[in-house]
Amino acid sequence: MVSIGKVSSVCLLLSATFAFAVGSQSAAAKDVIAKQLFGTVKDAADLKPAAHGTYTRGCLAGGRRLAEDGEAWQAMRLSRNRNWGHPNLVAYVERLARDAKKLDGWPGLLVGDLAQPRGGPMLTGHASHQLGLDADIWMLPAPGRTYTKSERENVSSISVVKNRREINSKTWTTGHAKLLKRAASYNEVARIFVNPPIKKALCKWAKGDRGWLRKIRAWYGHTYHFHVRLKCPRDSKGCRDQGAPPSGDGCGSELKWWLSDGPYKKKKPTKFKPELKLSDLPKACKSVLK
Numbered sequence: 001m002v003s004i005g006k007v008s009s010v011c012l013l014l015s016a017t018f019a020f021a022v023g024s025q026s027a028a029a030k031d032v033i034a035k036q037l038f039g040t041v042k043d044a045a046d047l048k049p050a051a052h053g054t055y056t057r058g059c060l061a062g063g064r065r066l067a068e069d070g071e072a073w074q075a076m077r078l079s080r081n082r083n084w085g086h087p088n089l090v091a092y093v094e095r096l097a098r099d100a101k102k103l104d105g106w107p108g109l110l111v112g113d114l115a116q117p118r119g120g121p122m123l124t125g126h127a128s129h130q131l132g133l134d135a136d137i138w139m140l141p142a143p144g145r146t147y148t149k150s151e152r153e154n155v156s157s158i159s160v161v162k163n164r165r166e167i168n169s170k171t172w173t174t175g176h177a178k179l180l181k182r183a184a185s186y187n188e189v190a191r192i193f194v195n196p197p198i199k200k201a202l203c204k205w206a207k208g209d210r211g212w213l214r215k216i217r218a219w220y221g222h223t224y225h226f227h228v229r230l231k232c233p234r235d236s237k238g239c240r241d242q243g244a245p246p247s248g249d250g251c252g253s254e255l256k257w258w259l260s261d262g263p264y265k266k267k268k269p270t271k272f273k274p275e276l277k278l279s280d281l282p283k284a285c286k287s288v289l290k
């Protein structure tokens, strides 16, 4: 992963592939720009559910739509049509919402972007979220009522971070810590991305079992939401997992680095990467678009 010295509240920064050249596409123009296809398809591919490729270069067959409302969640920004995922992801969000409410007293999840109906690259935002295995969950708890369509477009989440090194003690609660612990506790979760002070707060808060902390990864952005990434489903043969996180709880030297100036030092400008073309994605993604 590349380091970029700009913190953003959205998940733009999960790979180097987010920086695209707009100007130098003469060669690329001969092939189809994948996001223009995946970004405009309205429904899932009527195929057996499968994730194909990698989190930043892939697509989704047989996607399921997360309902706008459930017993313990509300989907936000519905106009984006990104509340789709592999059935494993949708089941995960539903289960986390229910468990967090029942067992930890979290009022309910506000769910941000999952994926497009057929996954793939997006016209705006994320570099990842392409397999239907990534989900953004807001730090703002659900209100005690159902948001209107308009509120779901306009209400903002809250940041739980004060600055690069400190949590915002006015917005961060033990409820957030419990929610993140629960979110990491399921076997199907590969990683959860949070801003460094959040990881710091969790390292301090955790008592007893610290195994779950290994999955909580410090990263740029992710102050208004956290990002859950599931492992490849067993029956998705064409899905490629990331390597496992380093062993240990990540609360030592790794966190120390994240809380230093190291991650924010000016780097050489990232080489612009051309837009992903359809031919850059796994072959199976052509069938997913049909």
Ligand SMILES: [Zn+2]
Pocket: 010, 011, 126, 129, 134, 135, 136, 226, 227
């Ligand atoms: Zn995300």
